[in-house]
Amino acid sequence: MVHPKKKPLAYPSVAGEPPPAELLLEIGTEELPYQFIPPALRALGDSAAQLLKEYRLSHGAVRALGTPRRLVLVIASLASRQTVTVKETMGPSKSHSFDTAGQPTKAAIGFAGSQSVAVKDLEIRQTPKGEYVFAVKREPGYPTHKLLSDILPSLIEQLSFPKSMRWNESGMRFARPVRWLLALYGGKVVKFQVGGVQADDRTWGHRFLAFDKSKTNQWVRVNDFMSYVKVLERHGVIPDQEQRRTMILSQLTRLTHSVRGDLHRDDDLLEQAIYTVEYPHAILGTFDPQYLTLPKAILMSAMKEHQGFFSVMRREGSLLPKFISVTNMKLEDMRLIREGNERVLVARLADAKFFFEEDRRIKLAERVEKLKGVIFHQKVGTQHQRTNRIVLLSTKFAGMLGGDQLITTCRRAAELSKADLLTGIVGEFPSLQGEMGGEYARHDGESEAVSLAIAEQYLPRAMEGELPKTLEGKILSLADRVDTIVAFFHVGVVPTGSEDPFGLRRHASAVVRILVEGNLWLNLSEAVRHAKELVQAQGLSAVPHSKGSSEPLDFIAERLRHYGRTVHGLRDDVMESVLKLATKRPFVLSDLLSRMKALQAITARPEFDPLMVGFKRAHRLVQKEKWSRDVINPELVQHPVEKELINVLSEVEPRVQTMMAKSEYAKALEELVRLKPVIDQFFVGVLVNADNPALRENRLSMLYKVDVLFRQFADFSHIVVQGT
Amino acid sequence: MTFQELILSLHRYWANQGCVLHQPYDLEMGAGTFHPATFLRALGPEPWGAAYPQPCRRPTDGRYGENPNRLQHYYQYQVVLKPSPDNIQSLYLGSLAHLGINPKQHDIRFIQDDWESPTLGAWGLGWEVRLDGMEITQFTYFQEIGGIELNPITVELTYGTERIAMYLQEVDSVFDLAWSDTIAYGDIHHETEVQCSKYNFEEADISMLTATFQAFESECKRLLARGLTVPAYDYCIKTSHLFNLLDARGAISVAERTEYIARVRALARQCAENYLSERQTQGFPLLKPQGQSRSKPKGKALVKS
Structure with a gap:
């Protein structure tokens, strides 16, 4: 069967037709939120390639670079003209198309109409099946320069951000105001306007920094990417994020080694540093060693979360009274900037120290009652209600996995598990929840097993994060997550598509990993049943499931499939065949996974x-x-x-x-x-x-x-x- | 630079940019945004530019005068410009230079900080501006006020005057700031911090505050119904402060919190809607060419956009 096909034809070389040339686009903005930049750069490259394909413009490598003040697209060897295409579509056979007198039939007329060509232009071709009628459409190639005036504005307008704003009467929406546009194709300005800004051949350097005598905050003319990069470097901007990454990493290494320390590698902080500066320059600061009496986690959070500072460790793992700040300025004398940063950190640490000392005056156990005033979610009740459910659920799980000792420990850990939400430190650094609970539990004289379980209850924090090490920690983490999933399902808050505001998928994945990687023989269907009973017993008002939404157990099984697929490369049919029967038996995830792996091995x-x-x-x-x-x-x-x-x-x-x-x-x-x-x-x-x-x-x-x-x-x- | 010189300096700078030098509003409020010169004037198409210091009260932030950085009463310096000028970031940096903070000798950063006021039904996107790691200004492009989408957009700059002064004077405690050459910030405000913290946290009469909240809420609604938007908005501001006092006193549970906020927001929204329709009825007076305006500004025009 001959399919309708696109046959690209090389455009006959016209005398004087310009060769392919480079496209350079820079969207100059006010400071973009750093988290928005990497996805925006990916989107910029992808949609550029997509648009050029739609416009039939061949091109070479596509690169996207960016800083907080610019998103840059460079396309090498962009054809100067669209590829001419000839689109041939096969219609009815010749005998169906023309009567004996050679006049077109209804079939031919209808076909020509559907292809929007004239009947007289239909062509007859020989095919393996005989003679057939073809509609042949030629689409001419327009010059790229003209097309770019359409392509570039839509490329910019297509960019979307988690949050966007308006700033002028153009009504355009973007993450932050767009202030200039640089658009050059083959060295010539591409004329267009977006958000009230006219594209031209000018860029702006660093706001405050220039390695050309005090020519800060001035526009500069460029004619291609090479000159663009050079000019920007002279004006204090490193537009390539990878170059900034390399610079930052080597600065961090140099500074930590200068105090014989080790860097605490933190990828979040590194990303933040890369995308909040145009010119990275790391400095080493010091804080009063008296603060080293605070738990390491507090110090690191104070440095990271408020200030974006890196911590420096001693070789054996304790902290040095040092920090590294990646600044956006390079001066011969960094004293003023360093002292400023040090002062801010000390104020933070003083606050933290105050909270830490105040917090320890009240035992966790005394705080539990107050959880009645902390809403977890309007429909799912208070943290106190949750605590009660988690206590019963952890006790149940402990009974399924061990003896009296385990039950006692898990019950106590669960009772205290949420009390740290009311402490000053967790109020200040929410990411320390759990960890501070463990710290305060130890201080209150709780057993080490109880303290560790409380500290580990939120692990893994990310999809691939570290798991709880202790069995008690695993049980508490499981109880918390199973309860969360079941409770939200019960009140009708169920993830749909990309909407998962309470991270239930992440919780379900954590359940899978803890059970599978911890090799825990826990019957999940029984666990979920208990959780449901507890939620019902508290009288949370149930919302009947909408059609097509799944049950908590199916929801977790779906994450098991995802896990099997991505981590063990398991086939969908293999997993399905094992899961299909599993619902009738004890639903033990680690066991199901062993079966799947064995089955997949034998299929070979x-x-x-x-x-x-x-x-x-x-x-x-x-x-x-x-x-x-x-x-x-x-x-x-x-x-x-x-x-x-x-x-x-x-x-x-x-x-x-x-x-x-x-x-x-x-x-x-x-x-x-x-x-x-x-x-x-x-x-x-x-x-x-x-x-x-x-x-x-x-x-x-x-x-x-x-x-x-x-x-x-x-x-x-x-x-x-x-x-x- | 003394604390009072800092305010004078900002006054001079923004007056030169064509802003109206407004005065602080004479009611307790949690932020300069509550001032009618911001909250109401940001609505509608009329161009506007104003600058003013605003004493702010945040009862929960009180520390009995014992914490060198936290106060339950402090001063914001507020600038609002409508429409937001294209060169607003440069104008702002110019104001820092005017204060003696040379941007070329510091690390000045615009760090994402999106602003939202649930009580005012308002939000915007922008930054906290950091000077060598210290937050010194909130910089916001308002998108909505009182639930009403804005067009044109108003930009709001909120300077933390104490922070900046502490930086300039190189002191570690707010109470040590030189207010003038002879008087320290602490001389003026330490005792107020001690007494008001005690009042906010321990002494405020909960039943009186609750009853007053209700009375003011009713009064606001009554005035709104009678077309007296300006005094109605005063009562809206007062309810917001009463809510903050009740909150500091620990008298509001989490569930009630949401409800209180919703009640204040409902008032704020209605004030905003009424104000906008009144201005519309009046034909948006400030839209008129300058020659016909009753108050004819002398000197420089409003900031170029």
Whole structure:
């Protein structure tokens, strides 16, 4: 079949046609929020490539660079003219299109109309199927320079940000005001206007810094990317984020080594530093060592969260009374700037010290009652209600995973788990929740196990973050998250599409990782059932689920699929076949994952797909007849292949049982694979639908036994096999 | 530079940019944004430029005069410009230079800080401006006021006068600031901090405040119904301060908090709507060419946009 196709044709070289040239676009802005810049640069590059493709403009490498004050796009070798295309669409056959007199038929007229070409322009072509009518459309190539005046404004207007604003009467929306536009194609200005700004060939240097004698805050003319980069560097701007990254990293290393310390590597801080400066210049500051008596986490948060400072560690891991600030200024004398930064930090640390000392005057246990005044979520109740649920749930989980000692520890940790939300330090540094709870619990004289569990309850903090190390910490983290998911589902707050305001997916992923990577034998369906009972018992008003939304258990299973896919490269059909049967059994994630991995391993074997063909045939017959009897009458066994099947089944069955019980899934699958020849022979040797009903029933029972045996492991009917 | 010189200096600078030198509003408020010269004037199409210091009261921030950086009463210096000039960042940096802060000798940064006032039904995007790591100014492009989308956009600059003065005078405690050559900030305000902290946290009469809140809320509504928007807005400002006092006193639970905020916001919204429609009825007087304006500004025109 000949498909309609696009056939790009090289444009016949016209004398004087300019060669491909470089496109340079700079969107000059007021200071953009640093988190917005990397995604905006990705979007800028991607939509540029997309737009140029739509406009049929061939091009070389696409680069996107940026600082807080500029988003830059550079496209190498952009063709000077659109590719001419000829689009040919096949229509009806010649005999259908023209009558014997050679006049066009209704079919031809209709086709020409649908393709918006004149009937007389239809062409007849020879195809392997005979002669057919074709509509041929030529789209001419316009010069790039003209097109860019349309392309660039829409490129800029297409950029979207998590939050955008208006600033002038143009009504344009952008993350921050756009103040200048530089647009050059082949050294010539591309004329267009966006947000009330006219594009030209001028850029602006650093606000305050220039390595050309005091020529700060002035515009400069450029003609291509090379000159742009050079001019900007002289004017105190390093437009390439990767170059800034390298500069910052080497400055950080130099400064930490100068005090024989080690840098605390923090990727968030590094990103923040890269995208909040146009010219990075790191400085080393000092604070009064008296503050080193504060817990490390507090000091690091005070430096990081308020000021964006890096901490410096001693080799053995404790902090040095130093910090590094990446400034946007380079002066010969940085004293003034350094002292300013030091003063601000000391005020922060003094505040933190005050809070830390005040906090320890009141025990966590005494704070619990006050959680009644802290709303977790309007529909999900107060932190006090949550605490009560988490206490009961952790106790339950501890009972499922261990003995009395574990139960006692988990209960105590859960009781105190949310009390630190009322402390001054957590009020000041919300990210220290949990960690401070652990610190204060220890101070209150709680056991080390209780303190650690409280400290670890929010781990993992990010999708791939560190897991709790202690079993108690894992249990508390699980209880908290299972409760959160179940409670939000109960009141009808369920993630949809990209909307997940309470991070339920992240919680579900954490549940998966803790259970799987911690190899915890916890029946999740029972866990979820308990959580539901607790939520109901507190009388939270239930909202019936809208159609199509899932149950908490399915929701977590979905994250297990995601985990299997991304971390272990598992096939969807393999996971599906294991999960399909799992709901009827204890839902133990680590166990399900072992099964999936074993199953995926065996699918690589050459005899596996043929085995599946045989199994599916057996399964379909059993299903079709709704057969559920497994009593076989030996007297009705006629053929040797039947006998063979029964023999092998009786051997394999108990072995599979034993191996499954010991979680030796690979071995169990090996046993199932042994059935392949006998199943194949069976289908070759006998007809299941025999005329004699007794024979037929006996054979169905044999197949039923095969089906049941396989289904102990997984629902193999979901396995996708080549050629079925 | 003394504290009073700092304010004088800002006055001079912004007056030269064509701003009306307004005076502080004579009611307790949590921020200069509550001043009618900002909250009401930001509404509608009329051009506007004003600068003024505003004493602010934040009862929960009181520390009995014991913390060198925290006060329950302090001074903001507020500048509002409508429409927001294209060169507003340069104008702002010019004001710092005017105070003797040479931007070429410091690390001045515009760090994202989006502003929202749930009680005023207002929000905007902008930055906190940091001088060598210290926050000295809030810089906001208002997008909505009283729930009304703004057009043209008003830009608001809020200087933290004490912070800047502490930096310039190189003192570590706000109370040590030289207000004038002979009087310290502490001479004027330390005792007020001690007494007001005690009042805010310990003595404020909760039932009196609650009853007053209700009375003022009713009065605001009554005045709104009678077309007296300006006095109605005064009562709206008063309810907001009463809410802050109740909050500092720990008299408001989390659930009630949301409700109180919603009540103040409802008043603020209605004031904004009424103000806008009144100005419309009056034909937006400040839109008239300058020659016809009753108060004819002398000297430089409003900031060029």
